[in-house]
Amino acid sequence: LKETLAVSRIPLEHYAELIGGGEIEELRALAKPLHGRSIEMINSTAVGGGVAEILNRFVPLAEELDLNIKWDVMTGAEDFFDVTKSFHNALHGEPYHASHRDFEIFLAYNEHNRATLPLDAEIVVIHDPQPAALINGRRRPGSNHWVWRCHIDLSHPNRAVWEFLEKFVSRYDGAMFSSPEFSRQLSIPQYLFYPAIDPLSEKNCPLDQDFIEQTLHRYQIDPQRPILTQISRFDRLKDPVGVIRAYRIVKRYFDCQLVLAGGSATDDPEGAIVLKEVMREANQDPDIKILELPAWAPLEVNALQRASTIVIQKSLREGFGLTVSEALWKKKPVVASAVGGIPTQIIHKHTGLLTHSVEGTAYQIRFLLSHPEIAAKLGEHGHQHVKENFLITQKLKRYLVLFLMLTRGT
Amino acid sequence: MVRDFCEAQPQFASQSALERFYFCESVEVTAPLGRSARTLDEFRDNLLHLSHAGFHFHFISSRLRLQLRTNDFSFWLSDGLGLRTLADSINHIDIYTNTLDSARAKMLRLIDRERRKN
Numbered sequence: 001l002k003e004t005l006a007v008s009r010i011p012l013e014h015y016a017e018l019i020g021g022g023e024i025e026e027l028r029a030l031a032k033p034l035h036g037r038s039i040e041m042i043n044s045t046a047v048g049g050g051v052a053e054i055l056n057r058f059v060p061l062a063e064e065l066d067l068n069i070k071w072d073v074m075t076g077a078e079d080f081f082d083v084t085k086s087f088h089n090a091l092h093g094e095p096y097h098a099s100h101r102d103f104e105i106f107l108a109y110n111e112h113n114r115a116t117l118p119l120d121a122e123i124v125v126i127h128d129p130q131p132a133a134l135i136n137g138r139r140r141p142g143s144n145h146w147v148w149r150c151h152i153d154l155s156h157p158n159r160a161v162w163e164f165l166e167k168f169v170s171r172y173d174g175a176m177f178s179s180p181e182f183s184r185q186l187s188i189p190q191y192l193f194y195p196a197i198d199p200l201s202e203k204n205c206p207l208d209q210d211f212i213e214q215t216l217h218r219y220q221i222d223p224q225r226p227i228l229t230q231i232s233r234f235d236r237l238k239d240p241v242g243v244i245r246a247y248r249i250v251k252r253y254f255d256c257q258l259v260l261a262g263g264s265a266t267d268d269p270e271g272a273i274v275l276k277e278v279m280r281e282a283n284q285d286p287d288i289k290i291l292e293l294p295a296w297a298p299l300e301v302n303a304l305q306r307a308s309t310i311v312i313q314k315s316l317r318e319g320f321g322l323t324v325s326e327a328l329w330k331k332k333p334v335v336a337s338a339v340g341g342i343p344t345q346i347i348h349k350h351t352g353l354l355t356h357s358v359e360g361t362a363y364q365i366r367f368l369l370s371h372p373e374i375a376a377k378l379g380e381h382g383h384q385h386v387k388e389n390f391l392i393t394q395k396l397k398r399y400l401v402l403f404l405m406l407t408r409g410t
Numbered sequence: 411m412v413r414d415f416c417e418a419q420p421q422f423a424s425q426s427a428l429e430r431f432y433f434c435e436s437v438e439v440t441a442p443l444g445r446s447a448r449t450l451d452e453f454r455d456n457l458l459h460l461s462h463a464g465f466h467f468h469f470i471s472s473r474l475r476l477q478l479r480t481n482d483f484s485f486w487l488s489d490g491l492g493l494r495t496l497a498d499s500i501n502h503i504d505i506y507t508n509t510l511d512s513a514r515a516k517m518l519r520l521i522d523r524e525r526r527k528n
Contacts (some may be wrong), residue, residue, distance in 0.1 A: 022443075022461035029441040180432030192434060384509055388462055397463070401439045 009060040010200045015393055018199050023393055030400040031065035037407060039069040040121035044084065044130035046073045047296050048263055049233070050195060050322050051127050051151055057198040057392055062399070070121070074113040074131045079105050082269055084130045090158035091129065091165075092237060092317040098160045106164075110134055123403055125149055132168045141171075145406040148172045151195065152319045153182045153340045173406065178320040178341045191402060194344065195320040196395035197329060197386070202298035204329055207306060215303035219259075219289055226256040226369055229308040231301055231326075233262045234274040234292070237317045239337075241281045242358050244288060246314065249362035251287070254369050261291040261304055305330050310368055310375065314361050315339055325390040328352065328382030333375035335364045345390065351382040440467070450491060454521050457483075462510045469513065470505055483517070496524045 016024050041059065043051050055071050062069045076084075083102045090096035110133035119137040123145045126134055135146055148169050154162065154177070162184070169175060170186060176193040177183040183190050197204055216223050228247060232238035240260050247258040260278060262271075275292060282288040293300055305311060311327035311334045318340030325345055327334050334352035336342045346352035353364040368375040388394075416423040443464065447453035460468075468482035476485060480501050488497035499520050503513050 020459065020461065022459040022464060025443055025445075025459070026441070026461040026464060029443050030439070180434055181430070183432075384511070388510060401437070404439060405437065 010057075010198075012061055012064045014200055019387065019391065019393055027065060027393065027396060027400065030397060030404065031067060034400065034403050034407070035066045036068060037123065037403065038121040039067055039123045039125065039403070040118065041069065041071045041125045041127065042074060042117065042131050042134065043071075043127035044074050044076065044081075050319070053201075053203075053322075054195060054198075054392070054395070055127075057201055058396065058399075061392065061396055065396075065400075067403075068121075072117050074109070074117065074134070076109045076113075076130070078269065080109040080130075085269055087129055087161050087165075088152065089237070090161040091152055091154055093156035093158070094237075096158050096161065098158070098164070103164055107133055110136070120144070123147070123406060126172075127151065129165055132165055135168050135171045138171075146172045147174045147176060147191075147402070147406070149176045149193065150182065151178060153179075153317055154184050155181050157184075174402075176402070179344055182319075182340070191398075193398055193402075194390055194395065195322050195325075195341070196390050196392045197322055197325045198392040199329060203302050204326060205302070207299070207302055211299070212303045212307050215300055216307055219291055219304075221257060221259060221289055221307070223307065226254055226309040227259060227307055228256055228310050228312055228365060229259040229261065229304055230312040230314065231261050231305060231323045232313070232315070234260075234271045234278060235262075236270075236274055236277075237315060238262075239314045239316045240274070240278045242316075242361070243312055243314045244278070244281045245358045246312070246361040246365065247288065249359065250365045250369070253366055256309070256369070257287045257289065259289045259291065259304055259308070261289075261293055261301065263293045263297060301326075302330075305332060308332055310335060310365055312361065312365070313337065313342060314355070314358075315342070318342055321345065322390075324352070325386045328379070329386045331376075331379035331383045333368050333378045334382065335361055335368065337361075345385070346382075347385065350378070351385045352378050438467075438471070450487075450493070450521065450525060453483075453487075454518065454525070457514065457517065457521070460514075465510050465514055469517075493524060496520060 012024055041055055043055060045052050059069055059071045083105045086096055086102065090098065110131065113131065114134050114137040117134065119134065121144065125147050126132060127149045128151050132148060138144065138146055170188060172188055174189045174191055175186060176191045178193060178195055180192060213223060221227060230240065230243045234240060243260060244258065250256055278290055282290055305327050311332045313321055313324050313334065313336035315321060315337050316339065320341030324334055324336055324342055328345065328351060334346060335355060336346050336352060338354040338356060343354060346354050348354045355361040355364050445456050447456050472482040484497035484501040487493045487500065500517050503516050505513060508516065
């Protein structure tokens with residue numbers, strides 16, 4: 001039942017060309033006192049979604065620093081993921097009435113995984129709410145170090161769901177949040193951890209122009225006209241319908257196209273319903289391309305982002321919104337909602353433009369289409385901002401510092 | 411100051427902001443990199459390969475340790491090599507309008523100019 005992941009490997013030294021050899025040297029210096037220490041990362045999906053994507057790159061890099069790290073995925077059936085998806089939305093503030101049965105299902109799957117996962121590493125990092133109750137598997141307080149990594153925005157959670165989860169979270173040795181605004185008042189230490197992108201992954205690496213053109217051709221996207229793109233799962237919190245409405249306003253002034261491209265994650269049963277809503281709103285407009293990509297289509301996503309004139313992220317709620325950093329890394333001008341972790345990535349009028357409504361989104365897109373020189377400048381600044389803050393090597397460094405703090409004296 | 415202001419302007423004391431201020435603290439972990447310099451050439455070579463965090467530690471956060479008068483690099487260039495003019499020029503690089511990379515590039519240009527003098 002246990003799923004241990006095969007991960008993709010790029011030598012750490014390959015990053016030196018992008019970030020400088022000094023960064024790699026620093027990582028090695030920080031990792032040295034941690035050699036041989038065991039670390040276990042646990043989340044709820046092996047593919048799809050930002051967490052799996054990060055772990056897929058993070059784990060091999062940590063191994064290169066001689067950390068004894070492994071990544072396990074908890075298992076669950078449809079009823080578990082239905083409940084955890086509802087919890088996810090409720091924690092983001094959506095109305096939800098949690099039943100006693102929901103909590104039972106959640107606990108039953110956590111208990112089942114507790115019995116099958118090793119949970120014996122010196123440091124155990126649990127990602128997101130789904131496996132939070134695995135803390136029950138800790139032998140005794142202080143026997144090893146447990147930290148909870150929360151990738152979602154807990155600023156306005158559904159009270160019942162949060163009160164249920166808090167009982168588990170408060171037993172960890174620390175909790176990591178993507179922004180101070182996402183955190184709750186807790187009795188345990190909290191750490192600020194920005195998520196990160198991998199500049200050498202297939203999703204972010206440089207691409208041949210030929211491949212980009214072939215991708216546009218395959219999806220019948222015209223390279224001669226402006227391309228507005230939102231890359232996101234088909235999820236109401238990403239507001240794909242709002243993006244179409246903003247596009248329709250822009251379309252009155254510019255002959256542009258809209259690309260809505262998204263994969264699906266194994267822990268998101270709602271995607272198909274939202275996709276239908278989006279199709280209905282698009283109403284067969286030939287300039288709206290709705291692309292349902294496979295769960296893992298990194299090269300296509302990369303090509304679509306690189307081909308875009310403007311990248312949009314019009315989320316209503318957001319964890320961190322790593323698609324923003326992906327676009328900025330590619331020097332793309334980004335128009336995005338000022339929610340979740342997006343304002344950390346988009347410094348308004350410096351690394352992109354922030355909006356608060358459909359009309360505002362449309363206005364900023366029109367502004368950038370009219371001022372391509374400003375759009376280019378925003379993209380340049382955005383690239384530098386990501387390089388200094390949101391690359392996977394920075395994330396690795398933060399983890400090393402946390403591990404050093406946790407193991408100090410043990 | 412906050413107390414005096416609130417006493418003088420009580421109407422502002424309970425005013426609510428649209429967005430909260432979140433108090434945070436940072437933890438600094440200092441790790442020796444095993445690199446050192448004795449000459450300006452060696453210093454330049456190490457500076458070129460220093461990480462962002464290393465550069466920030468010596469050039470930006472050191473100003474608080476050195477009570478805002480100088481930074482680690484300028485202090486060593488002046489004290490260790492006697493290059494006071496170069497040290498001053500480097501200390502005057504504007505850390506608010508430069509990125510870490512652009513500040514380092516300016517520093518390298520100043521060092522290269524100094525090396526050409528000799």
